Amino acid sequence: MKESPEALNFIEQIIEEDLANGLPKDKLRFRFPPEPNGYLHIGHAASICLNFGLGEKYNAPVNLRFDDTNPAKEEQEYVDAIKRDISWLGFKWANECYSSDYFQQLYDWAVQLIKADKAYVDQQTSEQIAEQKGTPTTPGTASPYRDRPIEESLELFEKMKNGEFEKGAYLLRAKIDMASPNMHMRDPILYRIINAHHHRTGNDWCIYPMYDWAHGESDYIEHISHSLCTLEFKLHRELYDWYLDQIYDPANLRPKQREFARRNLSYTVMSKRKLLELVQKEVVSGWNDPRMPTISGLRRRGYTPDSIRKFSDLSGISKRDNVTDVSLLEYCIREDLNKTATRVMAVLDPVKLVLTNYPDGESEILHMENNPELPDSGTHEVPFSRELYIERADFQEEASKKFFRLALGTEVRLKSAYIIKADSVVKDDSGRITEIHCTVDLDSKSGTGTEASLRKVKGTLHWVSIEHAIKAEVREYDRLFLDEAPDSHEEKNFLEFINPDSLNVIKEAYLEPFLANATLEDKFQFQRLGYFTLDTDTTSDQLVFNKTVGLKDSWAKQNPQKEQAKPAAPAPQNQPKKNPLSEMQQLSKKLTNLPEEKYASTKANIQKLAEEISYEEIEPLFNTAAKKVGTRIGVMLILGVLIKKGLEKTEAAKAFIEAGLNDSNELLKTEAEAIG
RNA sequence: UGACCUAUGGUGUAACUGGCAACACGUCUGAUUUUGGUUCAGAAGAGUCUAGGUUCGAGCCCUAGUAGGUCAACCA
DSSP: OOOOTTOOOHHHHHHHHHHHTTOOGGGOOEEEOOOSSSOOBHHHHHHHHHHHHHHHHHTOOEEEEEOOOOTTTOOHHHHHHHHHHHHHHTOOOSOEEEGGGGHHHHHHHHHHHHHTTSEEEEOOOHHHHHHHTOBTTBOOOOOTTTTOOHHHHHHHHHHHHTTOSOTTTOEEEEOOOTTOSSGGGSSOEEEEEOOSOBTTTBTSOSEEEOHHHHHHHHHHHTTOSEEEEEGGGGGGHHHHHHHHHHHOOTTSOOOEEEEEOOOOBTTSOOOHHHHHHHHHTTSSSSTTOTTSOBHHHHHHHTOOHHHHHHHHHHHOOOSSOOOBOHHHHHHHHHHHHHHHOEEEOEESSEEEEEETTSOTTOEEEEEEESOTTSTTSOEEEEEEESEEEEEGGGEESSOOTTOOSEEBTOEEEETTSOEEEEEEEEEOTTSOEEEEEEEEETTOOTTSOOTGGGOOOSOEEOOEETTTOEEEEEEEEOOSBSSSSGGGOSSSOGGGGBOTTSEEEEEEEEEOGGGGGOOTTOEEEETTTEEEEEOTTOBTTBOEEEEEEEOOOHHHHHOGGGOOOOOOOOOOSOOOOOOHHHHHHHHHHGGGGOOHHHHHHHHHHHHHHGGGOOHHHHGGGGGOOTTOHHHHHHHHHHHHHHHHTTOOOOHHHHHHHHHHHTOSOHHHHHHHHHHO
């Protein structure tokens, strides 16, 4: 995407400013620093696109750095998966780095800190330390070991390193400020003892640096100019800078930490911990379950790298908490696939259709466009015969005017084939339609140019020839959660919002034979249904397709009777609890623009709020600017309720009502009249 | 009750350093269409959290509020 030069996000603005202040452009260097303790998700994609995008924009190197300072949680499997995902997205890192590469340097610097009396070895339990830490509102107290002689700390630290102590027995702490309002500055831990096998350094170390100590110093070692992370690290910045101060040589580049808001997606969760829980509790089949918001899940589902990069692009970067609607992601993949996916036909819920005047036992080969969006994409062959399958939902015995599909006595075109007319149906004992008998207009064959072929009919249906169709399993997916923000409810666990119908498996779908040769890389549009791709579960004798996303369906929208069992998300329970007065003002604002029905309900809501609002509160609002009609109506409504409850009209109130009666706005006038 | 961050249509972001609040998604019309898709044309939707202030002029600057988020792991 070529963005216009003036639409810089705030990170780019910071960079431009640094450049303007003399930072040489060739000093620019970024990094993407995942911890290899889980799979990457769409939120990480935002960070990846940000960092690598900056690299592309400024022609600067971007390192991939694994933040592997906690061997208890990290595994090689995750390292591999992360590299695979970033490569798949289409980005190339300048260097593959590991925090563990710097363990020795970090250790040496730590010794230097001790020598400078900026760090000490503590030997209390975690409970004791936590207690001394204080709370955000009360200062902490010093550890009894805080003033341990430097020599002693040095000696103990070395013993820690040499594995002479049990896990948890000793710690190295920075000596900063136990009274700092920033909890991270209250003598943070630099090193702890962990007896676990590290996926890279094996058993070389038994002390491991904490995130804060490792991260900034790693940035410094790698000459990172801008270290970008998510907002929750904002408070760490002070510590990041303090650590840097201890070892910084002004001859070198000083890295700068800046924070942006993590990207959230509606109807899913986006924390590794929760995603891991979904995997462990077998809510999903694995990290790459097509319903997961992981990069690998999206890939398996049929999303393309381009679509994800586009999504990141359109979403932008800022510092405010956000929940981006999945519809934006879906738009990105539809837009991509519409231009590239091969058009094919598949019937997922079949009903048999017999063309009574088509010769029995015969068949013919028709030609179907591969992609109408790509003029040169050619055609492929589709067999046609007397007996076909169409979708059950594409036929109704009696049709309403708005039903553009097949009904008794109406005509419809079979895509790339003939125009047919339904004559009769055959039903089983339960009344279920088993066959639809039609006559075909043999002169109407697509592409022949005959007069009959050019006739316009209301609808076009997709179909497959029963005799030639191949069978496949098709998996359709719905959102994993029923709530827009499942993890935003304090009183409820996100698992309570799981959508029980997020997976719909169609064991026997019928596909045109062309699909027999599909590969995992292929993307298809099953015409009129959506975009599909082969799943990795496919075997030599069983095709399995995933539905990536449906087509936009304006018919389903105006025809909700067959309701997609999409229970409207429960009313948001975590609505910010505003005080009644400001809530009233909020509601009032929009009053003047509402359709009648909504006006009535909003009005009722405002009147309900009057219960909690006193006359004293609204009196100041009598002076509301004349322009703010909505607010004045709201105030009028509240006043009305209060008067009805027995409030005596004050002079100010009378004047306010009087003004309302003479106002040019009809709504305000009406409400004023109602009070009388 | 502390420190820090944030507040712009339903959603996500813009608005260069004060100058007509813009773009995309979503929604709704209409046209085109051998996909109820695509494409095309259009519409609705914001008093920029509140109250003050500075200014000829404030989404932007100042003051005071309000709401939301983050911080008290030997996680990152």
